[in-house]
Amino acid sequence: MNPFQRLAASSLLLALTGCHLPGRPKADDVVPRPTSITSFSVLYKQYCAGCHGANGQGGAATNLANPEYEALVDDGSLREYIGNGEHGSLMPGFAQSAGGPLTPVQVDALVHGMRAEWGRQGNILAGQGAPPYKATLVGNPQHGGQVYAGACARCHGAAGAQPGPAGNVLDGSLLTLINAQTIRTTVIAGRPDIGQPDWRGDIPGHPLTDADVTDLTAWMLAQRPANPGQPYPNNQPMTQPAGEAQPQAPFGAANGTRRPQQ
C-alpha cells in the first residue's frame, strides 16, 4: 500500500465505524454510576414507582401525581420523607445518610421533578380554605368519631357495621400500617386516582375543617387493635411470669384452657 492507499483505507474504516476504533466503548455505552443519575423519570421509575404507581398514580401508597397534593405539601416535608422515610408507615428512607442509595442532589431531583411533572402553575389551593398539611391542633377523638359517621361512613361503612362500597378503612391491619400523616394527607388532598374525595367532597357543601381532620385522625388511630393481625382478641400474656410456667395445651384442645375468647 502506498501512503495514499493507506490514507484512503483508514478513512474508509473510520467512515464505516463512525469515527470510533472498533472495540472502544462509545460515550453512551458507559454505564453511569447510580449516584450520578439525576433524571427524575429514571429515579422515580427505579425507586418509587413500585409503591406509588407508574406515573405517581394507582399505586398502593400516596397518589403523588395529584396537583392538590403537590400544592399542599412543602418541599421540606418532601425532602424529609424521601430522605429519612416516614415513621409508622412502610415508606423507607432513601438518603445515603439513612442507609439508602440516594445523594442529596438526587433527593432534590425527585422533589423538583415531582413539582414539575405533577404540580400546577401557581398555588391551586390558595383561598380554598384547605386544612394545613401538618397537624398543629390536639385531636379530640370523641368528636372524631362523629366526623367519621358524618363524612366517611356513607362510603366506608359505619363503625362496627358492614364495610361500605369503598372498603373498610377501620380494618385493624390497615390502621396498623398507616400513620396520622397518611390519614391527614388522604383526607385533605384526596386520591383522585382511586376515587377518594378531597376535604371538600365528603359532605357536599360542608368542607372539613382543620379540627375535623385532626379529630378524625385521632379517633381512627384509637381504633387500632392491641394485637394487630390476630384473628381473635388474646388477652393472655405472651410469656408466663417466671416460676408460673405451665404446660401449654394445644390451641383448642379438649380441656378448653386455650380456647380463643369470643
Ligand code: HEC
Ligand atoms: C416500599 C414501598 C415504598 C417505596 C419504594 C416508596 N414509598 Fe413513598 N411511601 C410509602 C408509604 C407506605 C407511604 C405512607 C403513605 C401511604 O401509606 O400511602 C409513603 C409516603 C410517601 C410520601 C409522603 C406522603 C404524605 O403523606 O405526604 C412521599 C412524599 C413519598 N412517599 C415519596 C416517595 C418517593 C419519591 C419514593 C422513591 C424515592 C418513594 N416514596 C418510595 C411507600 C413507599
Ligand code: HEC
Ligand atoms: C364518596 C365516597 C367516599 C367518601 C365520602 C370517603 N371515601 Fe375514602 N375512599 C373512597 C374510595 C372509592 C377509596 C378507594 C377504595 C379502594 O381503592 O378500594 C377510598 C380509600 C380510602 C382510604 C385508603 C387510601 C389508600 O391510600 O389506599 C382511606 C384511608 C380513606 N379512604 C379514608 C377516608 C376517610 C377517613 C373518609 C372520611 C373523611 C373517607 N375516606 C371518605 C371513597 C370515599
